[in-house]
Each structure stands twice: as structure tokens, then as C-alpha cells.
Amino acid sequence: xxxxxxxxxxxxxxxxxxxxxxxxxxxxxxxxxxxxxxxxxxxxxxxxxxxxxxxxxxxxxxxxxxxxxxxxxxxxxxxxxxxxxxxxxxxxxxxxxxxxxxxxxxxxxxxxxxxxxxxxxxxxxxxxxxxxxxxxxxxxxxxxxxxxxxxxxxxxxxxxxxxxxxxxxxxxxxxxxxxxxxxxxxxxxxxxxxxxxxxxxxxxxxxxxxxx
Amino acid sequence: xxxxxxxxxxxxxxxxxxxxxxxxxxxxxxxxxxxxxxxxxxxxxxxxxxxxxxxxxxxxxxxx
Numbered sequence: 001x002x003x004x005x006x007x008x009x010x011x012x013x014x015x016x017x018x019x020x021x022x023x024x025x026x027x028x029x030x031x032x033x034x035x036x037x038x039x040x041x042x043x044x045x046x047x048x049x050x051x052x053x054x055x056x057x058x059x060x061x062x063x064x065x066x067x068x069x070x071x072x073x074x075x076x077x078x079x080x081x082x083x084x085x086x087x088x089x090x091x092x093x094x095x096x097x098x099x100x101x102x103x104x105x106x107x108x109x110x111x112x113x114x115x116x117x118x119x120x121x122x123x124x125x126x127x128x129x130x131x132x133x134x135x136x137x138x139x140x141x142x143x144x145x146x147x148x149x150x151x152x153x154x155x156x157x158x159x160x161x162x163x164x165x166x167x168x169x170x171x172x173x174x175x176x177x178x179x180x181x182x183x184x185x186x187x188x189x190x191x192x193x194x195x196x197x198x199x200x201x202x203x204x205x206x207x208x209x210x211x212x
Numbered sequence: 213x214x215x216x217x218x219x220x221x222x223x224x225x226x227x228x229x230x231x232x233x234x235x236x237x238x239x240x241x242x243x244x245x246x247x248x249x250x251x252x253x254x255x256x257x258x259x260x261x262x263x264x265x266x267x268x269x270x271x272x273x274x275x276x
Contacts, residue, residue, distance in 0.1 A: 038276045125276035127241040134243045134272075138250040153275040166270055167245050180275035191275070 006095045013050040022050055024206045029053040031117035033105050033133055035060075035081040037186055038149050039123035040071035041195035042202075043085055047093035049203055054089070054096060055117055056082050059104040069188035107132055111140040119205060121198050122148035125180070138170055147201045151175035152194035154183035161190065163197045165211070173197035215266045224265075229257035232269075243270045 004012075014022045028051050032039045035058035043054055058081040062072045076084040082100035089098050101113060105124075110133060114120055120141075122133045130148060137146050151174035152161060160175040174194050180186055204210035213220045216231075223231050228251060232239055244251040245268045251259055261267075 034276055036276050123276055125274060127272040127274045130272040130276075131241050131243055134270075135250070135253050138243070139252045148272075149276060150270070150272045151275070153273075166243075166268060167248060167250060170243070170245070170250065172270065174273075176270075177273060178275070179273035186275050 003094045009093075009095055010050075017050070021207055024208075025050045025203070026052045028119065028202075028206050029055065029117050030202055031055040031057065031114050031120045032123055033057050033114075033121065034123035034125065034129075035070075035085050036066065036123065036125055037069040037188065037191035038152075038195045038198065039121070040081070040085060040088075041192050042121050042123060042199045043089060044071055044092060045196060045199035046202060047089045047096045047098075049199075050093070050096075051202075051206075052097060053099065055099045055101070055114070056085050057101045057103065057105055057113065058082055058085075059102060069186055069191050105129075105133060107136050110136045114141070114144070118144050119202055120144055120146050121202065122146060123195070123198070127179075134170060138167075142169070145169050145171065145205055147171045147173065147198050149174045149194050149198055151178045152190045153178040153180040153186050155187055155190070156183075158190055158193045161193045161197060163201055168211075171201050171210075173201065213263060214261045217268055223261050224263045226261050227257055228255075228259045228261065228267075231261065232256065237269065237271065241272050243272070244268070245270070 032042050062076045062079050062084050072084050080102045082102045086098050124130050134148050163173045165171050214223050
């Protein structure tokens with residue numbers, strides 16, 4: 001199909017968000033570390049909002065077991081998640097610049113890999129990986145804002161998922177207690193709630209009203 | 213006294229590392245904020261807790 005022009009898409013976004021706010025979204029470059037249940041939904045939400053550039057990082061491929069909560073499709077099983085996400089975003093936000101790295105983020109490569117972004121979403125699944133990224137960036141990138149997630153497992157109420165600033169540059173979303181190892185599996189509903197909290201924080205930071 | 217995660221603790225004079233050990237925290241799953249700043253992991257065993265310090269120890273849980 002023929003997509004609407006970049007100008008038409010931009011005008012539609014501006015009509016919804018306002019010219020000034022959309023200018024901030026369009027100029028933004030946001031990194032998402034991990035493209036599982038959290039990262040795939042954060043990416044879709046930010047692309048829809050008209051974020052100008054997304055940097056997506058994940059080392060894994062789409063697996064059948066992911067489809068119960070992640071944004072992927074059956075036709076994408078076996079694809080690297082970075083490629084699968086690029087494909088999905090291409091049909092949601094064709095003018096969003098999508099940069100991908102199919103690598104594992106480590107203490108050694110994190111600062112270099114994320115050198116261009118000042119807003120970084122932590123969307124890993126393992127607690128040690130989450131802590132590693134948060135500690136590494138807060139130590140090596142004092143200018144960056146890291147939006148991390150902890151606690152979205154099980155099927156208790158969604159009202160326990162919240163957002164709070166631990167420090168000015170370390171923002172944490174989740175219920176901070178439900179562990180996938182102890183509280184059973186992950187469900188799309190609560191994972192998406194947490195992802196939406198993270199995406200909402202990104203938009204609030206860009207709009208300049210997060211700390212109000 | 214030191215305030216940790218909202219509770220007053222008599223652990224002035226201890227290093228952060230010794231406190232973590234005592235409370236059985238898994239140090240690869242946490243981040244620590246002390247008086248508004250993140251404590252680098254490399255400093256856990258050298259930073260000595262002072263009277264009046266306010267700390268938050270964030271313990272990450274799995275899932276994503």
C-alpha cells in the first residue's frame with residue numbers, strides 16, 4: 001500500500017499532540033534495552049506517539065513462548081527480535097528512524113552502545129541484568145535518564161503497578177515485589193501496564209512535566 | 213542512626229557491604245541510593261555509613 005506522506009503523518013500527530021509537544025517527540029532519540037514483553041510494547045507505544053528515533057537492543061529471537069505476552073506475530077517466530085520489531089514499527093510509524101543492535105548489553109559495552117541516547121528504558125527480564133544496566137548507566141552516564149521496571153508478574157490487581165523517581169535520573173516502574181520466579185508467570189495485561197508506565201514516563205520527560 | 217528504606221537502623225560505622233551481608237542482600241540484584249546519589253557498586257565495601265545518612269536499597273525482581 002501507499003503510505004501517507006511524512007508531512008501528512010506529522011500534521012496528524014501535531015493535530016493530536018500540539019505543535020510544540022510534537023516537536024519535542026519528533027526530535028527525541030530513545031533507547032530500549034530488551035525487546036520482550038516490556039520492550040516490544042514500549043517501542044510500539046513510543047512509535048505511535050511520533051518519537052523521531054528509537055534505538056532497539058536485544059540479542060534474542062522470537063520464540064513461540066513469547067507470543068503469549070510480547071508484541072510479535074506467529075509469522076515472526078525465529079526472527080531476531082530487533083528485525084521483527086523493525087518490521088512491526090514499519091507499519092505503525094513508517095517515518096520513525098529505527099536503529100537496532102542485536103547484541104547482549106553488558107557492563108563493558110553499555111555506555112558505548114547507548115552513547116547517543118539520554119533517555120534509556122531498561123526492559124530486561126533478569127533481575128541481575130536490570131541491576132547491572134541501572135548501576136552502570138547511573139555511574140557512567142550521569143546525564144542520562146534511566147527508566148527501569150521491576151515487578152509485573154502474576155495476576156494480582158494492576159493498581160499496584162506505579163511509577164516513582166528513586167533519584168532524579170533513576171525512575172522505577174512496577175509493583176517492585178512480584179517476582180516471576182515466585183509469583184508465577186507473566187501475563188500480557190500486567191506486563192503491558194508496566195510497559196505503558198515506562199512509555200508514559202518517556203513522554204512526560206520529553207513534554208517537560210514529569211517532575212511537576 | 214541511619215535511615216534505610218524508611219527504617220531507622222543502628223548501623224553507623226558499618227560499610228555498606230557489611231550491612232548488605234548482614235541483611236543477606238544479593239548485591240548483583242540491587243541498586244543503592246544514598247543521600248540522593250547512586251552508590252557505585254565498586255564503592256560498596258569502602259563507603260562507611262554515617263549518622264544521619266538516608267539510603268534506599270532497590271531490590272530488582274525478575275520479569276519483563
